[in-house]
Amino acid sequence: MSHKVAPSLLSADFLQLGKEVETINASEADWLHLDIMDGVFVPNISFGFPVLQAIKPVCRKPMDVHLMIVEPQKFIREVADAGAYMMNVHYEACTHLHRTVCAIREAGMKAGVTLNPHTPISLLEDILADLDMVLLMSVNPGFGGQRFIEHSVDKTYRLKRMIRERGLDVLVEVDGGVNLETGKRLIEAGADVLVAGNFIFKNPDPQKVISELKHI
Secondary structure, three states, X not given: OOOEEEEEHHHOOHHHHHHHHHHHHOOOOOOEEEEEEEOOOOOXXXXXXXXXXXXXXXXXXXXXXXXXXXXXXXXXHHHHHOOEEEEEEXXXXXXXXXXXXXXXXXXXXXXXXEEOOOOOHHHHOOOHHHOOEEEEEOOOOOOOOOOOOOHHHHHHHHHHHHHHHOOOOOEEEEEOOOOHHHHHHHHHHOOOEEEEOHHHHOXXXXXXXXXXXXXX
């Protein structure tokens, strides 16, 4: 299966949001990645459901919504109503993770669980079979443009091996510091989805960069 590319809207020009979404629509991107931050779980605030609702009628790519917030289970209905394809919640933010994953699926979305850089993949052993995707953060969540954390490549390899050994159909997504060099190594380690923000949106030709990432 060819890997997927999911541009992160966090790095877009918010004064030109409609234009930026149309650029992604016209590109080889597979998904649009949307980071919702609350300033509590992570030290930053991004955007909320009004932005998702505004994007919904114009976005032609499946929306991959990543909630970097406390108590994400409270907002499953809002994420579903915004038209999300995938809802990602942090392992570190969910006291009752299995219940939350089941509720996400019952709302008609795919369920993803995100791990911070310091969180070991072994903690997913009892939930992995219930997931559609695991998102590995390869930077500390909260801000774009950070330096790639090198042990993320080995972490990706070990997670993919765990998935294959269990015969599961679970995607591995990686977010943070992704460019052509780190992206190539992540794909070789087993990543299925690459999330990139600054590398795409800060480039003069985002569609060209997306194509390059897609064809690593």
